[in-house]
Amino acid sequence: MNDPVAVKSRPAYILLAVVCFGVLGGLIGRRADPGAVSIAALQQLPPDTLRIAVFALGGLLYAWVGLGLLGRMLFVTNRSVRKRYGYVAFKGAIGAGFLMLFPFTILSAFAELYLGWNAVQAFAAAGIMTGAALAGMELGKLGGGRLAGAILPSLGGLVLSGLWMLITSLAQGGWRILL
């Protein structure tokens, strides 16, 4: 199967992946400690709405930084793909891989909002790691080796996923966002 997806930058896929991070952040914010977010200038807003919005914005920011760093890491470590296709291939791989976050986001929203399960973190962690692994497979199709095409993306996904769990857990009940 000759898949041309990864040689295009696919900005729409990346945008959708970033939105998914935002949605996951918002879903986590639903369960955060009610006192976790307090913004003096926005006191008139309902606290639940404010909390969900702040967590969602945090998810968007995390995605923008995290996916960018992952893409750069893969760019630096994939010499053969870098020389042949340039950075556009890596953006395309990240987009195609993390498009997989969409089903995980939909399912986590279904589980959270309809089934009442407190399982967003499980879906988010699995989705991030699956996305990173799939991004690596896209690079593998373009000639990336086993280390750069499978092991490093999976390690990157592990780090992204672990940091996500740590930051969101702290934000849910530990950190206080007071502005």
Added chain:
Amino acid sequence: MMFNPGVVLKSSMARVPPHFALAVSGLAFGLFFLQTALDMARGGHAGVSQVISTAIAGALYGSIGIALISIVAWVFSLPFGAKRSVGWSMRAFALGYSPALIYAAIGIVFNVFLGWNTAVAFGVTGALWAMGPMLATVREMLDGRIGPSVILCTVCGGLVLFGWSLLGTRDLPALFSIVMAR
């Protein structure tokens, strides 16, 4: 199947007997549901008969349920040319739960011998990891079209989740709350 499902799907699927493939997914869900029931029994929320019936329900869901969902996916692939047969779809969907089986088997060891609550860490995680191979399966069925593949993967994942919730894991929310609170 864990690290490169696309290669496995293309090269090995024809040689896999369907009953073996469905046994993999059946065993994966059976062990997953068994972990859930053992966690609940440890907390005093389930007896022996419920543990056994939950495990059997999981095994049946993992075999028959996954087979039915694979047929739904094959039907959805028909407008796109249906590159693969319904038998192939069944085998591929079922074998996509190979990682889940490994996770569940490891989880059972920790659950039984160490007394850990493992349904979330090993059971749910393993079931969610099957989404990766599921996407590879669906992409192969849809001739590599990534957009329709993601949508169909979402539909199939939703059906798996919905069936899972209908099977009486209504106590899973309580279990999640107990585990997440620790």
